[in-house]
Each structure stands twice: as C-alpha cells, then as structure tokens.
Amino acid sequence: MAANNASIVTPRTDEKMDVVFVGHVDHGKSTIVGRLMADTGSLPEGKLEQVRRNCERNSRPFEYALLIDALKDESSQNITIDAARVFFKSALRHYMILDAPGHIEFIKNMVTGAARAEAALLVIDAEEGIQENSRRHGYLLKMIGIRQVIVLINKMDLVEYRQEVFERLRSEYGAFLDSIGVQPMCYIPVSGREGDNIAFPSQRMPWFQGHTILTALDSFEKSRPLTDHPLRIPVQDIYRFTLFGDDRRIVAGTITSGTLRVGDEVVFYPSGKRSVVKTIEAFNRPPQEKAFAGQAVGFTLEQQVYIQRGEIAALANEPPPKVSRKIHASLFWLGKEPLTTRKQYILKLGTARVRAQVERIVSVQDAASGQIITGRSQVEHHEVAEIDLSLQSDLAFDLSGSLVETSRFVVVDNYEISGGGIILSEIADSESWVREKVMTRNLRWVQGGVTLEQRQERLSQRPALILITGTRGVGRKRLARELEKSLFQSGRFVYYLGFGSVIYGVDADLKRNGSPESQQEHIRRLAEVAHLLLDAGLILILTAVEFTQDDLRLMQTIVDPQYIETIWVGEAQTTDIHFDLKLESLENVESAVTQIRYLLQEHGVIFRY
Amino acid sequence: MDHLEELENISVRILREAYANFKNLGMLWSMGKDSTVLLWLTRKAFFGHVPFPLIHIDTHYKIPEMIAYRDRLTREWRLPMVIGWNPEALAEKQTYPDGNVDRLTCCSLLKSLALKNTLNGKGPRLRYNHLAQQYEPEPNPEPFTGVIVGARADEEGSRSKERYFSPRNQQNEWKIADQPPEFWNQYKTDFAPGTNVRIHPLLDWTELNIWEYIEREKIPTVSLYYNQGDGKRYRSLGCYPCTFPIESEARNVHEIVEELKVGRYANIAERSGRAQDKDDGGGLETLRREGYM
Numbered sequence: 001m002a003a004n005n006a007s008i009v010t011p012r013t014d015e016k017m018d019v020v021f022v023g024h025v026d027h028g029k030s031t032i033v034g035r036l037m038a039d040t041g042s043l044p045e046g047k048l049e050q051v052r053r054n055c056e057r058n059s060r061p062f063e064y065a066l067l068i069d070a071l072k073d074e075s076s077q078n079i080t081i082d083a084a085r086v087f088f089k090s091a092l093r094h095y096m097i098l099d100a101p102g103h104i105e106f107i108k109n110m111v112t113g114a115a116r117a118e119a120a121l122l123v124i125d126a127e128e129g130i131q132e133n134s135r136r137h138g139y140l141l142k143m144i145g146i147r148q149v150i151v152l153i154n155k156m157d158l159v160e161y162r163q164e165v166f167e168r169l170r171s172e173y174g175a176f177l178d179s180i181g182v183q184p185m186c187y188i189p190v191s192g193r194e195g196d197n198i199a200f201p202s203q204r205m206p207w208f209q210g211h212t213i214l215t216a217l218d219s220f221e222k223s224r225p226l227t228d229h230p231l232r233i234p235v236q237d238i239y240r241f242t243l244f245g246d247d248r249r250i251v252a253g254t255i256t257s258g259t260l261r262v263g264d265e266v267v268f269y270p271s272g273k274r275s276v277v278k279t280i281e282a283f284n285r286p287p288q289e290k291a292f293a294g295q296a297v298g299f300t301l302e303q304q305v306y307i308q309r310g311e312i313a314a315l316a317n318e319p320p321p322k323v324s325r326k327i328h329a330s331l332f333w334l335g336k337e338p339l340t341t342r343k344q345y346i347l348k349l350g351t352a353r354v355r356a357q358v359e360r361i362v363s364v365q366d367a368a369s370g371q372i373i374t375g376r377s378q379v380e381h382h383e384v385a386e387i388d389l390s391l392q393s394d395l396a397f398d399l400s401g402s403l404v405e406t407s408r409f410v411v412v413d414n415y416e417i418s419g420g421g422i423i424l425s426e427i428a429d430s431e432s433w434v435r436e437k438v439m440t441r442n443l444r445w446v447q448g449g450v451t452l453e454q455r456q457e458r459l460s461q462r463p464a465l466i467l468i469t470g471t472r473g474v475g476r477k478r479l480a481r482e483l484e485k486s487l488f489q490s491g492r493f494v495y496y497l498g499f500g501s502v503i504y505g506v507d508a509d510l511k512r513n514g515s516p517e518s519q520q521e522h523i524r525r526l527a528e529v530a531h532l533l534l535d536a537g538l539i540l541i542l543t544a545v546e547f548t549q550d551d552l553r554l555m556q557t558i559v560d561p562q563y564i565e566t567i568w569v570g571e572a573q574t575t576d577i578h579f580d581l582k583l584e585s586l587e588n589v590e591s592a593v594t595q596i597r598y599l600l601q602e603h604g605v606i607f608r609y
Numbered sequence: 610m611d612h613l614e615e616l617e618n619i620s621v622r623i624l625r626e627a628y629a630n631f632k633n634l635g636m637l638w639s640m641g642k643d644s645t646v647l648l649w650l651t652r653k654a655f656f657g658h659v660p661f662p663l664i665h666i667d668t669h670y671k672i673p674e675m676i677a678y679r680d681r682l683t684r685e686w687r688l689p690m691v692i693g694w695n696p697e698a699l700a701e702k703q704t705y706p707d708g709n710v711d712r713l714t715c716c717s718l719l720k721s722l723a724l725k726n727t728l729n730g731k732g733p734r735l736r737y738n739h740l741a742q743q744y745e746p747e748p749n750p751e752p753f754t755g756v757i758v759g760a761r762a763d764e765e766g767s768r769s770k771e772r773y774f775s776p777r778n779q780q781n782e783w784k785i786a787d788q789p790p791e792f793w794n795q796y797k798t799d800f801a802p803g804t805n806v807r808i809h810p811l812l813d814w815t816e817l818n819i820w821e822y823i824e825r826e827k828i829p830t831v832s833l834y835y836n837q838g839d840g841k842r843y844r845s846l847g848c849y850p851c852t853f854p855i856e857s858e859a860r861n862v863h864e865i866v867e868e869l870k871v872g873r874y875a876n877i878a879e880r881s882g883r884a885q886d887k888d889d890g891g892g893l894e895t896l897r898r899e900g901y902m
Contacts, residue, residue, distance in 0.1 A: 010870065010871055014611060014612045014613075015612060016612040016615065016616075018813075044877060045877045046877075084769045084770055085762040085763070085769045085770075085812075085813075086769070087763050087815055094612070096762075096813065108789070108790035109788065109790070111790050111792055112772070112788075112790045112791045112792055114792075115791070115792030115793060116792075144792065144793075225610065236622070236625045236626065236629055237625060237628065237629050239655060239656065239658075241655065241656070241657075241658040241660060243658060243687075244657075244687070246656075246657070246658070248656070250656060252625055252654075253625075254618065254621075254622045254794075281656050282653075282656075283652055283653045283656050283657050284652075284653065284826060292610070294610055294615070294618055295610070295614075295618055296617075296618045296619075296621035296622045296625070296654070298656060309629055334790055346799065348795050351626075351629070405793075408793045410792070410793065410795040412799050415797075415799040415800050415801055416789055416797070416799075417789055417790050417791070417792075417795060417797060420790075420792060420793065420795075
C-alpha cells in the first residue's frame, strides 16, 4: 500500500476534533494510529525513515507502533504508558489523536486521554477476542461521557480475513455494550499491520462495504456547546486588580452551559446571592453583549455582592442548580488505596472544593466482568460503585440526567485525584428546611450603600463568629468577657452575645420544652442574629453549653463557615464537635485570651501589631 | 467558536485555575513565539494584567535581539520581570561554546540547573524595578510552587505525554510513568510540601495555531522569525551556538502561516533546527526528566 507518496492534505475547514483510541493491551492501538499517520502522509518528514533505520541498527523488525510510542521506556517495552497526542489532518478537518494505554496499570492514563476526546475508537484483537480491558474501557467511556464510539476489530490478517470472526465478535461485544447503554456507530474489520481499512478500503475483505477508519473519523459529529441549556458558570475567581487605576471587580469563570447577557439577573449558588450583569469584560476585543457556553468570561455586577470561588452562577429566570450536603453518585475509583467509609476526602466539582465522607457503599460493579456486588465496605481500584456521600459544606450541582457537566466531580485522596463520579440524585439532609429559608433571605436581601470590603478596610478586621463551647460551669462566660475586653482595648469592633440575651426577646414566642425542634429553631434564630452582626463587620463572641457537630452544621448553613471559629473549653470533650482550638483549663484566663488572639491572627481575622 | 477561540478559552481557563490555586506562581518567558502567546493569553485571562512574575532563565548565549525585545515589552506592558541564571557554570566556563562540555550538559547546566535554583530560591534573581527603570537583585527570593510553561504537545514525543498540571518532586524530577490522572477540567492542585507543579496551558496548540493566533491578535514578535532578505529565518529561538535558521522566504506572519499550512514546512518538525535534540536518541526526554522546560 502507498505509504510514502501521499501528498500533503489541506482540510476544508479549520475545525479541530480530539479522538481517542482505547482497548486491551497488545490489541494494536498504536500500530493502527502509526499506520493511519503513515498512510495519510501525516508524519513529519524523515520520521518514518528514522524509525526504520533505528530498527535496522538494533536488528528488530520495523513496527508502525514505534512511530507513536516515542518515549524511551515505551519503545523498549513495546507498550504505551501514557496517552500520546498526535496531530493528523483529513480532507475534512484537523484531528488530535490520543493513543491511550491498554495496560491495566495505566488505567488512569487511559482515563486522562479519553476524557479529552469527543469520540472514541475501541480496538479488539480478532484473534484474542474480547478481553478484560475491552470491557473495562467500554465502561469507562460510558462513565467519562463519550457518546460517539466506533469498534475496530483489528488483526484481521491473523484470522485470514474471515467474516464469521468479525460477525461473532460484533454480536458478542455488541451485547456487552448494549447492557451498559452504549450504542456504537459502527464496527470496522481492520489490519493495522497490513493497512486494511485504515486509510484505504481493503481488497482482502470484499464482504465488508462500510467505513475505513479515515472516513469513519470524518463521520463523527463535532459536539456543539450547550448554549440553549440553563446557564452555569462555576466561579473561578473574583478579580480586583488595582494596578494602573483599574477599579473593576470582575467575576471570572468558564461558561459550562447556557448564554449570559448584559442586564441578566444572576443568582449564585449555594449562597443564593443575586445581582445584575453590568458588563462582560474582555481584553483586546470590543466589549461583548453576550457570552456563550465554552467561553472563559469575566463580568461585572450592578450591585456588589460578596461571593467566592466555588459558587455556580445561574440565571434567575432559569432552573436553578441543586444545593445539598448529601449526594448519591456513581463513581470509578483509580486510587492506590481503596475508597472507604472511614476516611475524609476532598471532592472537587466545577471550581468548588468540599470535604467529603462516604456514608454508604450501595453496590460495587466489577468493570471487567460486569458482576454487581453488594455489602462491600470499600471500593478497590479500577472498580465502579454507587455510593452516598456526605459533604461538610453546601455544594451546588446538577444531576447527570439534566446537566452532565456540573454533575461531574473528582475525589482527591492524599493530594491525588483518585476517582471520578457523576451525581445521580441529591439526598435531603437534616439542614434542608433551614437552607431554603437562607436562600430566600439572600434572594430578598436589601443591599446597603457600604460594602463589607469597605467595612473591613475601615475596621481593619474581618468579621468572625467566635463560638466558645464546653461543659457546664467551666467558665465560658468569663472567658468571653475577658476576650471581648482585650479585643476592644486593642481597637477591635467586638461584641459578646450570651444565649440568655436572645432567649427572652428574639425567642419569646418559642416554647422552651427542650424538644429537638425548638432547640433547632433556637439555634437558627441565634445564627440569623449572628449573620446580621457579621454583615455589619463585627467580631462576635457567642457562648453555648456542649454544642454538637449537628448544631454547628446547622449554624454553618446560616453563617458562612469560613467566619466561624470554634473553641472547646475543658479537659474532656463531651460532644463530637470539630473545633479550631481546645483550651484545657481556664486557670490562666490571660493565656487563654492570648491563644485565641493568636488563632484570630493565624486565620486573618485580626492583624499582628 | 472557531478552533483558535476554542484553544484560547481552554488556555485562559487553565491560567485562571493556576492563579486561583498557587500562592507562589510564576511564568517562564523565553521571548519565543510560544511563551509570548502565553503572555498574551495571560493578559486576556486577567483583563490586561499579569498578576505573577515572568521568569526568564538567561543562559547569556541568547541572541541579543531577544534581550532587547524582552526589555522593551517589560517597559511598555509594565511586566513583573524576573531573571535567573547559573553564575557558577558561567564563571567556570562549563559551557558548550567555551568548548568544555557537550551540548546536553550545557543545556542541563545553563537551563535546567539555573531554572531549578531560580525556582527554589537558592540561585540569584534580578527583578525589574519600573520606577528606577533597572534590574535589581531580589533580596529574599521565595520558592515558586507553580510555574507556567509554554510547552506544546506537538513539539516532540515526551512533551506529547504531558499533563496540563504536571507535578515535579523535591528534586524537580518528572515521573513520566506515574503521572496524575486529569479529566473533566480537574487538575492536580493538591500537593505535598516541597513539590511543585508545571502548568502547561498551550499543550493542545500546534506551531501553526501559534502563528495563526499571533496573526489574529497582532502580537508583537522578534524579527528573527522573519526572512529579512537573506532567504533565512529562525523557526525556533534558543541560544545562538545551538540554534540555526532555516531556508525560508516568509517575510511576515501571514507568510509563515502559509508556509506551515501548505508550504515547504507543512510536514517538517519545528525543532529540526535545534542541535541538542539530536545528540542522543531521546536527548530531550532525558533533559525533561531532570527538569528541562
């Protein structure tokens, strides 16, 4: 077959598409990609000759895979370690081809390669048939969210180009794909080594009239950005670059779906804060009136609201994202250590980052055999599972059934991304009743003329809620007063609010019967009062007997968790609360005050003098 | 959205992720076309600002025009410019042009080692003072934990396997066989103390894309890239003893785009003019494992 005399191809369009080759180890992915490059004249001049010469020098047979497996380790072991990118042009468009590794050890590299692609070609060895990773890769393609899949039955030369081999594998693998909900676009019998149905139709398989790989690639459809879906912008940052007299306060992020226009009313989740888009900013480009899914944008707001990285911007007149602290998800695990219910993880979704714990492992599926196992206490690497996660703070997200991009998350274990998941449903948590109230409050909030930032600058302090808790009679109130005095004397704007000061006024209508409902409502009101005082820029000191982690979680739903400093007083800890500081005794109140002040400095509430 | 906008948006998102996640962030600027596009994308991402230092590793063998271009843009765009180098190797003349070491060792000393010590704060650093209009020694150089680099996957084999966020261990080494997974726009932004991360926003760009973008955005470039009448131009810029011009009639950006698209260089690798790539089968890979850009 003509390998060297192909002339330079100039595609009709500038369109670019990323595709990935996956499949079991040694089923010939790199060979096919190398052959495709060679037969379409896509190799850099001299590369083919250089690899041929190297082979002669080392007395080994020439292989097309060597063109692709450029890394030293790979050419010596003859396997692909990491997904390599090669660039390739057809008559239609430009391709970036990712050649993913098929070895089980390198699954995370396969996932990395596949996740970049819009379409996948899954390679199966005609002689060896369907293997473990043929199925596992099929599964992962589904999880990663690749919809366009073509199956290549490779090494047809080793089975004398027999049609029945091709047909048997097609029905066998087709049944598997069907069971996991993947519909491939077509199956092609090929030989990477001999060049059959790669760039040119094969003369040796007259029984097959379908696509070559080259024409199949051009039949993939370019995925279009989701401009007509509800708007979602995970907030990456809020920029305030004051250099050269710039006074813009720009909210930056990439639009994952929908369309943003100047004048739109936007709501940020999970906080529920809202404002109106004033401008869409750009550099070296005239100001824009609109921005679309796929664009990395920046916009300014009419009314300044305090929002942070991790929130999702949506439009007030479109369906909002969900907000919860409990989710039900499907997940694939790549970690070296198993995923367990005993450990704390970090979950990253969009630009949000929250602490997470696995509450329940519903079921585990062996991605190679398809077998479903229940009653497991951990998820091993390369397994797929359905799990319930509980999160330490509110998270905004969508469900995979509605907006897939904002339903995807990764799990970080010990600094490493160790798993990927999609959220199937939200689970109502015990704070749901409060969260609705808080979102309505934020939605209806009347904006003042002075911003929190201006207050912080004037007062030289960041608002904070210092929650002092511990067993009865340990001296919490005395500590609160001493701390208040100390901070006040050094010029801080501080206030001590005792529980008793709220019960008979704010809570006058509440029954004090000790029921969980009245206790929760009591905390809710106290937290709302705290929220007002923090918004005024105050450092607020609160004391409470034996606050539990549930109590704290309720409070964190109402008051931004980053403002809360928790201090446990007393030797023995009698509740499950997570604290920032523990003071074993108050014998020396002065030293206790100093320790708290040090904590406040560390956390940037007050500054060193 | 066309292919250049698509690439631009991805790069901008990566730059913003880097800025949001790394406290001590810097960007390598070699004044070449790639890192200059990177600088331009930074100004896009941050609306005209460059909110982290630009680092130039000066081998002292750069073509003088590149240095003049660096200093001109530093002043005009008010760039936070930082320079690092390897004083020992230069003083002891441990360089290829001095005839004392081979090309790869020279690269390893003047680039990799200089970079390593500039990043970890152990080597000397100069910072441009815009008020005084001069470079001044940086008194307490802090280590950089994130470094943005303009590497492209189409340059050569080892770069084609890079991550957008690529960790380096305490010895600045790259572990190719054990790279972190990267999917759904989630990158490695958590890392153990003492390690650092290379960030590659240009990974998906080709040489042609770079020039198409320079043409569209009208980005100023060094004149060495163009044929000034002698039928030669530089396709890739480096140190003058090891970088050679190619035969070319391209006199401006548009002619370079044509030359790469349908002309004589449409199928010839860019780094064919770089001598250090040829000294050993996987020369660049060896260098990159040790921390070369």
